[in-house]
Amino acid sequence: DQQVKQNSPSLSVQEGRISILNCDYTNSMFDYFLWYKKYPAEGPTFLISISSIKDKNEDGRFTVFLNKSAKHLSLHIVPSQPGDSAVYFCAASASDYKLSFGAGTTVTVRA
Amino acid sequence: DAGVIQSPRHEVTEMGQEVTLRCKPISGHDYLFWYRQTMMRGLELLIYFNNNVPIDDSGMPEDRFSAKMPNASFSTLKIQPSEPRDSAVYFCASSPSDGSKEQYFGPGTRLTVT
Numbered sequence: 723d724q725q726v727k728q729n730s731p732s733l734s735v736q737e738g739r740i741s742i743l744n745c746d747y748t749n750s751m752f753d754y755f756l757w758y759k760k761y762p763a764e765g766p767t768f769l770i771s772i773s774s775i776k777d778k779n780e781d782g783r784f785t786v787f788l789n790k791s792a793k794h795l796s797l798h799i800v801p802s803q804p805g806d807s808a809v810y811f812c813a814a815s816a817s818d819y820k821l822s823f824g825a826g827t828t829v830t831v832r833a
Numbered sequence: 834d835a836g837v838i839q840s841p842r843h844e845v846t847e848m849g850q851e852v853t854l855r856c857k858p859i860s861g862h863d864y865l866f867w868y869r870q871t872m873m874r875g876l877e878l879l880i881y882f883n884n885n886v887p888i889d890d891s892g893m894p895e896d897r898f899s900a901k902m903p904n905a906s907f908s909t910l911k912i913q914p915s916e917p918r919d920s921a922v923y924f925c926a927s928s929p930s931d932g933s934k935e936q937y938f939g940p941g942t943r944l945t946v947t
Contacts, residue, residue, distance in 0.1 A: 754934050765837070765924050765938030766876075811876065815934050819864050820889065823876040 725749045726814050728824035736832050741799040743827050745812030748793065752814040756821065757786060757797050760809045769810075770797070802831045837939035839925050845945045851913040854942045857906055858927030866936060867900055867910050868924040876924070882908065883930075915946045 727746045735741045743757075753774040758766035772779040772786045772795070779786050785798045799806055812824040838857040846852055858865045866881040880890040885902045893900070897916070902908040912919055922943050926936040 756935065758938075763940070765926070765940050767938065768935045771933070771935065818888075819883070819928060819930075819934055820878060820881065821866075821934070821936060822878075825875040 724825070725752075726812055726822045726824040728810075728812055728827050730827050731825070732828045732830070734830045734832060735802050737804060738801045741797075741802045741806065741829055741831070743797040743799075743810050743812070743829070745795050745797075745824055746793060747795075747814050747822075749814070749816065749822070750793070751816040752822075753817070754815040755786070755788060755795050756813045756815070757784075758811040758813060758823075760811065760826070766811055799829075802829075804831050804833060807831045837925055837927055837937055839923075839939035839942050841942060842940060843943050843945075845947065846915055847947055848916055849914045850946075851911065852915045852919075852944060852946075854910040854923050854925075854944070856908045856910070856925030856939060858908070858925070859929075859937055860906065861929060862927035862937070863930040864928040864936075865902060865908050866926040866928070867908070868926065868938075870922045870924060870941070871920075879910070912944075915944075917946045920944055920946050 725748050756771040757769040759769045760766040770781050770784045788795045809826045809828050811826045813821040840855045867879040870876045879892045880900045882902045900910045922941045924941045926938045928936045
């Protein structure tokens with residue numbers, strides 16, 4: 723059963739605009755959340771993370787928001803750039819070091 | 834550091850053959866993970882090690898799959914005998930035990946079983 727869900731398989735956004743990616747989880751034991759970015763023929767690379775004691779974490783153009791009561795997190799990319807075109811995975815962890823991944827959202831940034 | 838190294842990058846084999854995938858984690862990382870990515874199931878964890886000891890192998894699909902980590906710098910994932918449904922991209926990742934839980938992935942091995 724998928725404990726981490728990314729219900730939007732794809733997202734198309736114009737360069738310079740905001741990209742918003744969403745992720746929902748079902749396991750209330752998850753206390754750490756991460757976003758990964760993946761280009762074709764490469765492994766996923768870490769983007770940004772957030773602990774459950776926070777509701778927001780920002781790193782440059784990337785911001786992750788966490789709503790624990792709704793078991794929902796989102797990744798905002800602003801402004802979107804052509805190099806942001808990739809697959810984005812949401813991941814979650816409980817007390818151990820295992821990560822459960824969502825199915826991914828393919829982002830396409832249009833010029 | 835060179836990052837996580839996986840070999841081979843591509844493997845094509847016939848059904849019934851043994852396949853061995855290799856991984857060298859980042860030096861100093863205490864955790865090593867093996868994942869499989871398919872269109873149907875996405876990125877799923879197969880097994881992970883801590884200090885060379887298997888901690889959780891609940892994701893290993895069946896007895897045809899086995900993984901070892903004989904030392905801190907090397908791990909293998911073996912499939913014997915291989916089947917067409919094993920065709921996937923297999924990723925190895927490593928992580929330090931600093932609480933960050935950030936995993937560093939290798940480039941993956943694309944396995945095709947005909």
